[in-house]
Amino acid sequence: MSGFAAGLCAAVLPLLAAGFWLGRRTARPPGPGDLGTPVEHATFRTLHTASLAAPPLRAGLTEETARKSARRLRSLLGTDALCLTDNTRVLVWDGVGAHHRTEIIKRIAGPLDTGRGEVFRLTCRAPDCPVRWAVVAPLTVDDRVHGALVACAPRESAVLARAAAEVARWVSVQLELAELDRSRTRLIEAEIRALRAQISPHFVYNSLSVIASFVRTDPERARELLLEFAEFTRYSFRRHGTFTTLADELHAIEQYLSLARARFGDRLAVTLQIAPEVLPVTLPFLCLQPLVENAVKHGLEGRAGTCHIQITAQDAGAEALVVIEDDGAGMDPDLLRRILAGDESPSGGIGLSNADDRLRQVYGDDHGLVIETAPGAGMKITVRLPKYQPGVHSSGHLGQLGQD
Amino acid sequence: MNSAYTVPAVALVAVATAFVGAFGLRISRTTSDFYVASRTVGPRLNAAAISGEYLSAASFLGVAGLVLLQGPDMLWYPVGYTAGYLVLLLFVAAPLRRSGAYTLPDFAEARLASRGVRRLAGVFVVGVGWLYLLPQLQGAGLTLAVLTGAPDALGAVIVAVVVVATVAAGGMRSITFVQAFQYWLKLTALLVPALFLLLAWQHDGAPRHPFAEPAAFRDQRTVRVDDTLDLRLDAPLTVTVDGTVDGRAHHDRTVTLPAGPHRVTAGTRLTFPEGAQVPEAEPVRPGTATASPAAGAEQRPLYATYGLILATFLGTMGLPHVVVRFYTSPHGVAARRTTVAVLALTGAFYLLPPLYGALGRLYTPELALTGKADAAVLLLPERMIGGAGGDLLGALVAGGAFAAFLSTASGLAIAVAGVLTQDMLPGRGALPARAVRRFRLGTVLAVAVPLVASVPAGSPPVADAVGLAFAVSASSFCPLLLLGIWWRRLTPPGAAAGMLAGGGGALLAAGATMAGLTGPGPLHTLLAWPALWSVPLGFLTMMLVSLATPGRVPDGTAAVLARLHLPEQLRTQAAS
Numbered sequence: 014m015s016g017f018a019a020g021l022c023a024a025v026l027p028l029l030a031a032g033f034w035l036g037r038r039t040a041r042p043p044g045p046g047d048l049g050t051p052v053e054h055a056t057f058r059t060l061h062t063a064s065l066a067a068p069p070l071r072a073g074l075t076e077e078t079a080r081k082s083a084r085r086l087r088s089l090l091g092t093d094a095l096c097l098t099d100n101t102r103v104l105v106w107d108g109v110g111a112h113h114r115t116e117i118i119k120r121i122a123g124p125l126d127t128g129r130g131e132v133f134r135l136t137c138r139a140p141d142c143p144v145r146w147a148v149v150a151p152l153t154v155d156d157r158v159h160g161a162l163v164a165c166a167p168r169e170s171a172v173l174a175r176a177a178a179e180v181a182r183w184v185s186v187q188l189e190l191a192e193l194d195r196s197r198t199r200l201i202e203a204e205i206r207a208l209r210a211q212i213s214p215h216f217v218y219n220s221l222s223v224i225a226s227f228v229r230t231d232p233e234r235a236r237e238l239l240l241e242f243a244e245f246t247r248y249s250f251r252r253h254g255t256f257t258t259l260a261d262e263l264h265a266i267e268q269y270l271s272l273a274r275a276r277f278g279d280r281l282a283v284t285l286q287i288a289p290e291v292l293p294v295t296l297p298f299l300c301l302q303p304l305v306e307n308a309v310k311h312g313l314e315g316r317a318g319t320c321h322i323q324i325t326a327q328d329a330g331a332e333a334l335v336v337i338e339d340d341g342a343g344m345d346p347d348l349l350r351r352i353l354a355g356d357e358s359p360s361g362g363i364g365l366s367n368a369d370d371r372l373r374q375v376y377g378d379d380h381g382l383v384i385e386t387a388p389g390a391g392m393k394i395t396v397r398l399p400k401y402q403p404g405v406h407s408s409g410h411l412g413q414l415g416q417d
Numbered sequence: 418m419n420s421a422y423t424v425p426a427v428a429l430v431a432v433a434t435a436f437v438g439a440f441g442l443r444i445s446r447t448t449s450d451f452y453v454a455s456r457t458v459g460p461r462l463n464a465a466a467i468s469g470e471y472l473s474a475a476s477f478l479g480v481a482g483l484v485l486l487q488g489p490d491m492l493w494y495p496v497g498y499t500a501g502y503l504v505l506l507l508f509v510a511a512p513l514r515r516s517g518a519y520t521l522p523d524f525a526e527a528r529l530a531s532r533g534v535r536r537l538a539g540v541f542v543v544g545v546g547w548l549y550l551l552p553q554l555q556g557a558g559l560t561l562a563v564l565t566g567a568p569d570a571l572g573a574v575i576v577a578v579v580v581v582a583t584v585a586a587g588g589m590r591s592i593t594f595v596q597a598f599q600y601w602l603k604l605t606a607l608l609v610p611a612l613f614l615l616l617a618w619q620h621d622g623a624p625r626h627p628f629a630e631p632a633a634f635r636d637q638r639t640v641r642v643d644d645t646l647d648l649r650l651d652a653p654l655t656v657t658v659d660g661t662v663d664g665r666a667h668h669d670r671t672v673t674l675p676a677g678p679h680r681v682t683a684g685t686r687l688t689f690p691e692g693a694q695v696p697e698a699e700p701v702r703p704g705t706a707t708a709s710p711a712a713g714a715e716q717r718p719l720y721a722t723y724g725l726i727l728a729t730f731l732g733t734m735g736l737p738h739v740v741v742r743f744y745t746s747p748h749g750v751a752a753r754r755t756t757v758a759v760l761a762l763t764g765a766f767y768l769l770p771p772l773y774g775a776l777g778r779l780y781t782p783e784l785a786l787t788g789k790a791d792a793a794v795l796l797l798p799e800r801m802i803g804g805a806g807g808d809l810l811g812a813l814v815a816g817g818a819f820a821a822f823l824s825t826a827s828g829l830a831i832a833v834a835g836v837l838t839q840d841m842l843p844g845r846g847a848l849p850a851r852a853v854r855r856f857r858l859g860t861v862l863a864v865a866v867p868l869v870a871s872v873p874a875g876s877p878p879v880a881d882a883v884g885l886a887f888a889v890s891a892s893s894f895c896p897l898l899l900l901g902i903w904w905r906r907l908t909p910p911g912a913a914a915g916m917l918a919g920g921g922g923a924l925l926a927a928g929a930t931m932a933g934l935t936g937p938g939p940l941h942t943l944l945a946w947p948a949l950w951s952v953p954l955g956f957l958t959m960m961l962v963s964l965a966t967p968g969r970v971p972d973g974t975a976a977v978l979a980r981l982h983l984p985e986q987l988r989t990q991a992a993s
Contacts, residue, residue, distance in 0.1 A: 077968065260457055260747070288591055289458045290745045295517065328592060330835040330856050331519055397852065400519035400744060403526055406980065 062089050063183065070187035071194065074152070074160055076104050083107035086162070086184070090176055093143050094165040100125055100158065110144035110165060113137070117147060121161050124149045128158050130181075132174050135165070143167050148174045150181030154188045201374065213364075216269075216306065217246075223276045238275050241268045249299055256405055259326060259333065259398070260292040262301050266324070269302055273309050277320075280313060286325040291333035295405050296398050297371045303364020304337045304382075304394050311392055312341030333398045340391040349384060376402055422812035423564045430602070430816045431579055434823055438583060438595045457747040458593050464758030466593045467742045469600030471498075471759075472766055473549070473825035474556030475883035477603060477818050480767070482791035483881075484774025485632070485784060490722060491774070494884075495767035497726055499760065501733025501887075506756040509734045511749035512902045512981040519744045520836060521737060521894055528901040528981075530971045531909035534916075539840040541893045541920050542737045543863075545886050546833035548927055549736070550826060550867035552882035556791065557822040558871070563792040564815055570872060576819075577868045580826045584834065585857040592831070593745060599824035600762065606817020607769040610798050610810040614776055617801045624779060632695045632782035639688040640783040648679045648786075649697040656693070660685025687786070695782040724946030725884055731952060732887030735894025737836070738828035748985045773797060794818070826864070834859035870931075884946070885927040892951035893920020896959045904960075905978055908970050911963025919955015923947040 049057070066085035069078040079097040083105045087095035094108030096117060103114045113135055124131045130150045137145065144165040152160045162181040166173050220242050227235035245268040248261070263285075274281055305324065312320030320341055327334045353366050369382045376399055386392040458466075476498060483491035518524035521542055526535040554573035561572030618624075624635065642660075654674045658667040661682035662674070681687065689695075733739065746752040777784065777793035780800050784790045795818065798810035837859035838852075893916045900907045900915075926947040943950065971977075 258747075289456070290591075290593055292457045293744060293747050329853070330831060330859075331839050332852070401517060401523040401527070403530070406517055 067187055071191050073191040079104035090164050092164045092166050096163040099160040117163055121149050125158050130178050148177040150177045152185050154192055220272045241271050244268055256295050257298040259294045266302050266305050280319050282319050282321045284323045288328045290328040291326050294333045294398050294400055297375050300368045303368050308337050308339035312339040314342045331400055335396040338393040343386045343388050343390045343392055345388055422808045423815045426812035426816035427819045430819045437598050458745045460751055460754035461758050462597055463745050463755045465597035465600045467759050468762040469596035469824050470738050470828040472603055474553050474821050477821040478791045478794050480770035481773035481794045484771050485777040485793045486790045497729025499763045499767055500730050502760045504730055505734045509898050510752045510756045514743050514746055514752035515749045515981050529909045534909050534912050537913050539836045542836045543833055544924050545890045546737050546829045547867045548886035550829050551871055553822050553826045554871045560818050563795055573871055576822045577864045580830050581860055581864050584827050584830050585860040596824055599820045602820045603817045606813050610814050611769050614801055632778040634689045634693050636691050638783055640786050642681050642685045645683045646681055650676045652676055657688035695785050721946045724949040727952055728888040728891045728948035731895040732891035734898055735890030737832035741832055830860055830863045833863035888948040889923040891948050892923040892955040896955040905974055906963055908963045908966045910966045911959050914962040915955045915959025918958040919951045923951040
């Protein structure tokens, strides 16, 4: 039996190998040798070189990116030396004749000022120096000159001047794209800052009225509540850091609930079940409190009985699982979907879509809110918080969000 | 051994573990005790949890077994297991916590901003985890076989099933409490019998035996040899043989064996006279000519001791299940305090196994011949005290041993499964149900692979097998952590190359040793204790490649290092 199997293998293996090879050969994309005229050929090669030079420049014009792209740009122009500068210094010199650095810097001040290209003769005492002429083409982003591309050649050449100008324009486009990337990152950061949860005005109003009602009857209680209110507002108004720890967030929720209890009394029953391992987890600041506020609102809406709210935080491997559940009025799933998609302005739960947006911004689309609800069936909100996420630190500033 | 007490004891441990795991959460129903419910874990509780997770079968059974086999040289094991935390305390604990990393791959990514290095670190976490799980499962098999006569693989299967069931079902909801409970259980299970054993020893007239000399039989003792083995006699020995020695069958005859090597066939019964020295024994494995790593003392040269010291001192910081526990500390200072408490707790624990080993040399020296030296801890209470009391104490020890398997194996399973689900298994999803399913798949995979591997792998003493896991960790993660925390010129290519050279080399050596590919001799010694060459190799490669790629130093290095080293209160004060 095993002999048969071995024989079968021996027979099948070469067949498989032959089929693989044949498939590879027929499916291989046509190489440069297989097509076109020499002109097309050259076009392809040029485009290829250009595409190789593009990625480093997309990170902006620095010494490192200039160094990475200069070799490709030089082979694109076919000159003996090529140099990239910013407004004050030479970033990289690729090719021969690097002793002209200082001279170049002096001579390009004019073109950098005017933003127009120039061709000039270099002064050189070395008799065998192959670099005699320099073509300067400024690099402009949004009509502002950021640097220059200098191509050096043994003799004056109109073709080189033209080519250098074109390559400089192409480099400028890459730099503009880099600028675009940067502003996109800034936009995301600004968006996150704008998305910062704000405590709802209703809450401020309600809390103050409740406290006012206690001032005469129970001044001590009123004082305690006022302190809780002060603590809570201090937490939510703080300016530093986009992130907080689960422990701090739960503390804020505790303050919020004690104010809510003052208002609703025994109608509010809250159970908290926390695995202490997940308390150090970092999460976007004021991201869970709106969910609890939402649960309180839904739990008490349009009914007289007690509202039960359960908050659990479990340890689930590399993630923490936070569940907030109420047994209140629930919601039509379609309406909820529209609210989360931003198509309908929410009447009740103001924080839901905001929290969802911020979670998705920080942790990616896999980590939005998961809500299970139906009219009259309560609502269960599940949040999955990764214990570690690059760039998320509880008291640091926003890391490199949006770059990966 | 009377299994009437043992089986309930083991079952009780399993049930208690599941119970504490499922219901040990802090629950509050009034807002007034919210504060209690949301309080972070204190250093002492966390330290007990770390110790509970850390003290494995190797510590509970293996150390005593090795001391019995080879005497005081093996005291380096408990010293190394404890001292690893000193290195962790001095160089790693607080910065690691401040990095915000949960696992070692997280740290690699946080420090080097490289997905590639992260993935590579994940591979090593899985490798170390599997290497470490293997002896846990084998130890469980041995324990059950000694206690109840069950087949060897059964205990491994039971532990694997219990671990997968509790971990995959989310039964470890309050893992800190479970592991802390396990620590105190393990300490009790060794301490209480140890006190009784000491009393019995005192009652026996406090016999002493020079520690450095080979053990000797204190009375006439019959030993049944289960696996064929080679004896090496330094002097002629007179024994009563019932079975086959050197190919000649004897029936209850007194034979004098001359000095030199002798082969005893499986199933033979040897009766040693009082005062006879326990001969050096070496099991013969069918098909291979491999010496077990715990062969005679002269086969364990000084080199091996140094390798062991290096591996245990530097390997502790890279153990995946230990590292994740530090995340529970709220900040760096708490992490440091936790480590100090861990040093105290493990230090206290490790006083006990050598005691068992020493008593084992006196009272159960024949275990060295049966290849079951690791069972010394389990058998001593019955041997020295006997009766119902001995049985009860034996059951307590057995319960503790199972606690050791369960806690370490479940901690490792969680750590390995976490890395598998996060970085290796395909298909991520938004729904919690899908995430749970992937985690379960990861858990099954994390336990199944070492379980399958435990069948063909020979059974080196558990402490030695764990030593290999330490060596791999010391040569891959120790350079990554130490250089990552203390050297700003580390680059992603350097880290990857260092881990591959050091850790990869150690991993290959461990695999070759486990599979028995190495013959006896210096090559085997080099591969069985790889730390002495693989740790420097890892460090050197990491530094040289980093220096050769200065352009690849990650952009945010200064900021990351500042975060690792600045105390938190400075940062928050500056911010608020």
